[in-house]
Amino acid sequence: MSKTADKVFEMLDSIVKRIGEENVVQVVIDNVAKYKAVGQLLMEKRKSLFWTPCVAYCIDLILEDLEKKLEVHQVTISMGRRITSYIYSRTILISMLRHFTKGRDLIMLAATRFATVYLTLGCLNDHKMQLMTMFTSKQWSSCKFGRIEEGKRIQNCVLDNKF
Numbered sequence: 615m616s617k618t619a620d621k622v623f624e625m626l627d628s629i630v631k632r633i634g635e636e637n638v639v640q641v642v643i644d645n646v647a648k649y650k651a652v653g654q655l656l657m658e659k660r661k662s663l664f665w666t667p668c669v670a671y672c673i674d675l676i677l678e679d680l681e682k683k684l685e686v687h688q689v690t691i692s693m694g695r696r697i698t699s700y701i702y703s704r705t706i707l708i709s710m711l712r713h714f715t716k717g718r719d720l721i722m723l724a725a726t727r728f729a730t731v732y733l734t735l736g737c738l739n740d741h742k743m744q745l746m747t748m749f750t751s752k753q754w755s756s757c758k759f760g761r762i763e764e765g766k767r768i769q770n771c772v773l774d775n776k777f
Contacts, residue, residue, distance in 0.1 A: 619648040623655045630660060640664045645671045670725050677728035693771050694735050697745075700768045707759060714748040715741050745772050 622643075630638045641656055643649045645667035653665025681687045698720050701707045711720065718741060722733035738745070748754055749769045759765040771777060 617648070619651045619655075622649065623652045626652060626656060627659065630656070630663065635660050635662065638663055640666060642666050642668055644668055645675075670729075674726035674728045677726075677732055681728065681731070690735060691731055693777070694731075694738050697738065697768055697771055698734060700764065704759060706757060710748060710753055710757070711745075713753075714744045714751070716744075718744075742777065749773060 626641060626643075630641070638660075639662070641653065641663060643653060643665070650667070653667075656663055657665050681691055701711050702721065712718070718737075720734060720737045720741060722730065722737050724730045724733050749760075749772045754760040754769070757765075760769065
C-alpha cells in the first residue's frame with residue numbers, strides 16, 4: 615500500500631464512493647501530517663464528510679505531554695518503572711507479588727505506550743497496600759533481594775508516603 619498522501623486520498627475516496635457518500639459521515643485516520651492532508655482533501659471534495667484523527671493517538675500524545683511537561687508525572691513514572699522493573703526481572707519476586715496480590719499483575723498493557731504507563735500506575739495504586747505488605751513481610755526480609763542495596767531502595771520507594 616502506498617504511503618503518499620495522494621495515493622491514500624485516492625484509496626479512501628474510492629472507498630467512500632463505493633460505500634456511498636451518503637453512508638459515510640466520518641473518516642478516522644492516523645494523525646501524522648500526510649494523513650491530515652488526506653483528511654482535508656476528503657473534506658474539500660466531499661462536503662458532508664468529516665475527518666478526525668485517531669483518538670487513541672491523540673490521547674497518547676496528551677499522556678506523552680503530561681510525562682514530559684509535569685515533573686510530578688516524570689518522578690512518579692520513573693518510580694513506577696523502577697518498582698515494576700525490579701520485581702518483574704526476578705522470578706522469585708514475581709511469585710511473591712502474585713501471592714500478595716492474589717494473582718494480579720502490576721503491568722497493564724494497552725494499545726499505546728503511554729496508555730500502558732498510566733494504566734500500570736493505576737495498578738500500582740490499586741495494589742499499594744498489597745505491595746506495602748509484601749515489602750514488610752517475612753518473605754521479603756528473608757529473601758536475598760530484601761537484603762541487598764537495590765532491594766532496600768525499592769522497598770523504600772514502596773514504603774515512602776509519596777508512593
